[in-house]
Amino acid sequence: MTATPSGQDFVDEMIAAISSLHPAATLEAKALAHRLRRVAHRLETELKRELAPHDIELWELELLACLIRATPGHRLSAGSLMRQMQLTSGAVTNRVNQLERKGWVTREPDPDDRRSVVVALTDTGARRAEHVFGTKTEAENALLAALPPARQQRMNEDLRTLLVALEDRA
Template sequence: MEDRRLLDHVARIQAEWRRERPDVDVTPQGVIGRLHRLGGLLTEELTRVYGRYGLSEGEFDVLCALRRAGEPYERAPGELAVHTMVTTGAMTKRIDRLERAGLVTRRRSDDDQRGRIVALTGPGRELIDRAFTDHMRNERHLLDLLTPAEAETLEALLTAWLARVEQPRPSGGEDYRDQGAH
């Protein structure tokens, strides 16, 4: 039997499944399980920085999307939802919270009086500029756990894999994204 001290969490799970279900190929867990675990750990590290600024991950995303828009730092709520990959209902809640905090304002669209525009306030811009600088410093710290060559290789692999996973699937066939995993 393998020395359990030499196995990481995912390898231990794989070993247990191999013992219990030798008929099932569990090698995908080696990649997927580690990515899932790493994703959770990275999210913890990233949200710690957002919390220093009184922001949730979603609120940080909204402020970043507004800041990236450039002068005058505004977007329609639907556009923000697309840029942050959430529903418009979830976006409304985030905007409400940011507006109460004085970080964004809402106004009617000049082009369409029914539409709304969300804009960064001066304090919102100052906050996101500080938070984003700290966020990038944190991401650099996390990425520096790899060598530059490892980071470059990982980025290329993840870019290729993500592009393939995000490709639309032909209708009518089973979509692996509809299946559970573990």
């Protein structure tokens, strides 16, 4: 849904419709929670659309990016991937299996624990990710262009504070 001419959005309409059902003190948090979910959904949808012509899924690029950032050697344990991507062990296993079939990652024995394996980025996987990173970055910049850089920085600081508090509770 697009913004109305008055600058209001769907959440404003929803809050107006339910304002008599909730204490006024809770409405701001409710509106913020709804907007965060809607923005996250729109960002993810648009990023997927931008990546589709490159034949790569957003989750694939994010997993490859985790490995690219991992030093030394572009290797991570499944546990590290679980934490970074906020997934279950089963989801990580499934995703690694899919990327292994594409030749983008391999499983290798963990040099520190012979009972474990690490997921390692292949040269093919690194080239694939690097080829598409620019597209994702351009899309992110375009999607957030309605906010000037100073406002983006302020929102980043506020959202970091919120995320740290939420992650500390988990």
